[in-house]
Amino acid sequence: MPELPDVQVFKKYVDATALHHRIRDVTVSADGLLDGVSARTVRSRLEGHELAETRRHGKHLFVRVTANGWLRLHFGMTGELAYFKEEADLPAHARLWLEFTNGYHLAYANVRKFGEIGLVDDVDAFVEAEGLGPDALGLDRGAFREALAGRRGAIKGTLMNQAVLAGLGNVYTDETCFAAGLDPRSRTEKLDDATIGHLHHAMRKVLAQAIDARVEMDRFPRSFLLPSRATDGACPRCGKALRRAKISGRTTYYCPHDQERKG
DNA sequence: CTAGATGTTAAGGT
DNA sequence: CACCTTAACATCTA
Numbered sequence: 001m002p003e004l005p006d007v008q009v010f011k012k013y014v015d016a017t018a019l020h021h022r023i024r025d026v027t028v029s030a031d032g033l034l035d036g037v038s039a040r041t042v043r044s045r046l047e048g049h050e051l052a053e054t055r056r057h058g059k060h061l062f063v064r065v066t067a068n069g070w071l072r073l074h075f076g077m078t079g080e081l082a083y084f085k086e087e088a089d090l091p092a093h094a095r096l097w098l099e100f101t102n103g104y105h106l107a108y109a110n111v112r113k114f115g116e117i118g119l120v121d122d123v124d125a126f127v128e129a130e131g132l133g134p135d136a137l138g139l140d141r142g143a144f145r146e147a148l149a150g151r152r153g154a155i156k157g158t159l160m161n162q163a164v165l166a167g168l169g170n171v172y173t174d175e176t177c178f179a180a181g182l183d184p185r186s187r188t189e190k191l192d193d194a195t196i197g198h199l200h201h202a203m204r205k206v207l208a209q210a211i212d213a214r215v216e217m218d219r220f221p222r223s224f225l226l227p228s229r230a231t232d233g234a235c236p237r238c239g240k241a242l243r244r245a246k247i248s249g250r251t252t253y254y255c256p257h258d259q260e261r262k263g
Numbered sequence: 264c265t266a267g268a269t270g271t272t273a274a275g276g277t
Numbered sequence: 278c279a280c281c282t283t284a285a286c287a288t289c290t291a
Binding site: 002003006059074075076077078112114115116160162169170171250251 | 267268269270271
Binding site: 032076078093111112113114150151152153157161248249 | 279280281282283284286287288289
C-alpha cells in the first residue's frame with residue numbers, strides 16, 4: 001500500500017542494502033510501466049554503475065545512479081522492493097531487477113501495472129514539471145495552510161490531491177482526519193485556522209508514527225484507524241461502529257461520533 | 264461470478 | 278480559467 005510512509009520505508013531499505021555496489025546486470029520486464037524510456041536505455045544507464053543515494057518526494061522514490069542521473073520509481077497500488085541473494089527469491093511480478101557484483105539483487109515488483117519506472121536528470125525539475133505539491137512531511141503549518149488556500153470541496157479530496165501536497169493517499173488521509181477528529185466531508189474552504197493547524201499536526205504525527213512502525217500493521221499505535229478497517233470496524237477511540245462511505249471517489253472510513261464536521 | 268482494492272488521470276462539470 | 282468529480286485503467290482476491 002504505497003503511500004508516503006511506505007515509500008519512506010522503501011527509501012530506508014535501499015539505503016541500508018543496495019547502495020555502493022557495482023551493478024553487474026539489469027533485467028527489465030516492465031511492459032507498460034516504463035515512462036518515456038526504453039528497457040534498453042534503462043539497462044545501459046544502470047549497468048556498470050552504482051546506486052549512490054536516494055530521495056523521496058510524495059510517493060515517488062528517486063535513486064541516484066553514479067554519473068548517470070536518477071532512477072525514478074512509483075509504486076502505484078501494489079509496488080514493492082526486495083533485496084535478496086538467491087535468484088529463487090525473485091518476487092512474483094518483478095518488473096525490474098539489478099544484480100550487484102556482491103551477488104545480491106534488488107527487485108522492483110508490481111502486480112498491477114499502475115506504477116512507473118523512469119529516468120530523470122534532475123529531481124526538482126521533475127517535481128516541478130509534474131506539478132506535485134510540497135512533500136507532506138516537509139512543510140510547516142504555515143506552508144500547509146498556504147497549500148490548502150483556495151481549495152474547495154471535501155477535505156478528504158484536498159488532502160489526497162498530489163498537486164496540493166504530495167504523499168497522502170486514501171489510507172493516510174483517513175488516518176489523518178481521524179487523528180484530527182475531523183469529518184472527512186468537511187469543506188476545505190470553510191475550515192478555520194485552528195482546525196487547519198490541528199490537521200497539520202495530526203498529519204505529521206500519523207506519518208511519523210507509521211514510518212516508525214515500518215508500516216507494519218501489528219506495530220501501529222492503538223490509536224490508528226487502519227487496522228480496524230480489516231477487523232471489526234469498531235472505532236479505536238469510542239468502540240462504536242465506523243462508518244464506511246464513498247467520499248471524493250474513494251471508500252472512506254470514519255467515526256461519526258469522534259469526527260466532527262466543521263464546514 | 265461480481266465487486267472492490269492502497270494510485271493516477273482523461274473527460275466532463277461547476 | 279481554475280478547480281473539482283467521476284469513471285476507467287490492470288490484475289488479483291474476498
